[in-house]
Amino acid sequence: MNDFFTSSVLVATAASAIRLATPYLLASLGETIGQRSGVLNLGVDGVMLLSAFFSYWTVLETGNLWLAVIVALAVGIIMGVLYGVITVFFEATQGISGIGIFIFGLGFSDLMFRQQVGTPKPVQRLPRVDIPGLADIPYIGEPLFQRSLLTYLAFALVPLTFLLLNKTTFGLNIRSVGENPQAADSLGVSVERTRFAAILIGNALAGLAGAALVLQLGIFQPNLTQGMGFIAVALVYFGAWRPLGVMGGALLYGLVNATVLQWKSLGIIPVSISDLAGMAPAIVTIGALILLARRVNAPAALTKPFSRH
Amino acid sequence: MLGVLALGATACGSDDSSSSGGGALTMAIVAPSASDDLAFSQSMVDSVNALDRDITVQITDGTFIVEDAAAAIRGYAEDGIDIVVAHGTQFGASLAEIAPDFPDTTFIWGTATDTQGLDNVFAYSPASDEGGYVNGVVAAAISTTGIIGVVGPVEAGDAVPYINGFITAAEAGGATVNVTYTGSFGDVALAAEAAEAHLANNADVLTGTAQMVVGAVGVASDAGVPWFGTQSNQTSLDADLVVASQVYHWEVVLEEMLDLRDNGTKGGQAFEINLANGGLVIEFNDGFDLSDDIKAAAEDAIAGIIDGSIDTGA
Secondary structure (H helix, E strand, O other), rough: OOOOOHHHHHHHHHHHHHOOOOOOOHHHHHHHHHHHEEEEOOOHHHHHHHHHHHHHHHHHHHOOOHHHHHHHHHHHEEEEEHHHHHHHHHHOOOHHHHHHHHHHHHHHHHHHHHHOOOOOOOOOOOOOOOOOOOOOOOOOHHHHHHHHHHHHHHHHHHHHHHHHHOOOHHHHHHHHHHHHHHHHOOOOOOOOHHHHHHHHHHHHHHHHHHHHHHHHHHOOOOOOOHHHHHHHHHHHOOOOOHHHHHHHHHHHHHHHHHHHHHHHHOOOOHHHHHHHHHHHHHHHHHHHHHHHOOOOOOOOOOOOOOOOO | OOOHHHHHHOOOOOEOOOOOOOOOOOEEOOOOOOOOOHHHHHHHHHHOOOOOOOOOEEOOOOOHHHHHHHHHHHHHHHHHHHHEEEEEEHHHHHHHHHHHEEEEEHHHEEEEOOOOOOOOOEEEEOOOHHHHHHHHHHHHHHHOOOEEEEOOOEEEEEEEHHHHHHHHHHHHHHEEEEEOOOOOOHHHHHHHHHHHHHOOOOOOOEEEEEOHHHEEEEEHHHHHEEEEEEEEOOHHHOOOOOOEEEOOOHHHHHHHHHHHHOOOOOOOOEEOOOOOOOOOEEEEOOOOOOHHHHHHHHOOOOHHHHHHOOOOOO
16 A cells, blocks of 8 residues: 555556546536536437547548547537437437437447448547646646646636536526526526527537547547446536536546556555456445435426427 | 437448358357457457358447347347357357257357357357467566556456466566456546556556557557557557567367368367467567567467466466
8 A cells, every 4th residue: 555655656646537537527517507407418428429439530530639629529519409409499308318319429439430440540649738837846737737738628617617607697597497497488588599508518518528538548449438428427416516516526536446546556456356446436426426415406497398388 | 310310320230241142151240349449359350251261241249238249149040140159258148048049050159168068059268378478478578667567357258367377477577567457348548547557656568458458558659668469469559569469360260160060060169279279379560679589588488388388377
């Protein structure tokens, strides 16, 4: 255990936790905005897979990382339009529609990968960007200020999402249509347009999450996310529909994962219980969710389609 | 609408006909990951394609859910396919239910060391410890920190003997080997972070097994750390840093199985690929500058394993 409590290992563990947390954080923040408007999206994982593939394919073909990020964003928005039309305008059941989006994303990204790429080929990864004056601070400089731009963006979006939801008229509209759409409608707020916009933002962030994942790894393979999108949805509940709470959940999940990996590498966790230890991130997060879920309420109109009739 | 789209998009079956026409043997492969994963599934697809026979091959891959694989296996048998390859240890329980219903079909299952008493099932397994041992000899010789990291999936199947053989040789060469089983065959992100953890703990050589290691190879590439592959040749992942790969050539035992089937034996025997029968081949990457002494040590290890003078410890 002493080997773990060395500065180099602790710094590496923190850096690993932040890398692991980044895709979750982006996807969860997007899902938070959607759920605050009353829309549950179980298709996050499918959107992440699609955006991850198209982002990867773009880098493979063009070598342009930022074009890949834009493509991922665009894929997210397109899937958002599809999901918004289905759930908001056709008033389809959100849970089933979301699962449909997930299955489509899983299958179509797989199909496209086979057709267009085939064997996994490495591509360039997102470059590390050191923040001048901060990157060299002992202990915290490396994990916090020597990251990629998408990681910085993910964490910058935490206060921005808070401000959006709590300090803007649009945010007030999102919260009102998520709590009492009939009342919001009677006050002249367009429930459909507000929810549609929230879905677009949420899916765009899911798209960025896919890009963050694949461009951190520099490679794609079918089902790359391994269910990350579903964990991102759970983290919204963990975070009590608040950006700061969601960030806490993403970091906790990433930190437990990173710590378990370090302990395995150092032999602190014996190989004989290695698979059992791999369950720790889920167990810790679910345990925390059980404790927190008692004290918070979901948006009252979550999963409920809105209709004037 | 989405349902239709999803069904269309998730149909992973493909017809990879190496030849067609009347009289061709029909063969199907059900594999848990992509057929071009540079690892376990690709090793079987490449091997079937290497068979010198008139065969029509169908593939259903990406069946990481066992129930999906079982449905595909049964479906192929119902369609009258002559030989169905269930390429995954985890498909054994399903096969025990399915195989007795189709006595005229030959099922080929692995990695497994026995046929579960079924007389229409051939089993196959790799002596992956042998290639692990050879890789371990070379890894210990090129490591300067004396610490080597291993990224494994779940502690099961051919991963365990590969890693055990690697550890035996590397430790005999004076290295310390740190092993991380990520708990997943497919989680590329966890494999990448497992590799990062090994680097943080001063590993300067890495290896790993299963399809998720592509993430770990990316980390090795970024850090300029040599990588040892297994199952398929992984040189294409980094032409400068992949030192060697243990490559599975299942065709060696598949030919034997097909010959037996031609003579009326539909199953009931277990086969192993190893260095001696040519089913396992250590493919060195010419792009990695390995000294003649180390290459000679690897060749000695291969010879010693074949003649029985070396115990891989697995």
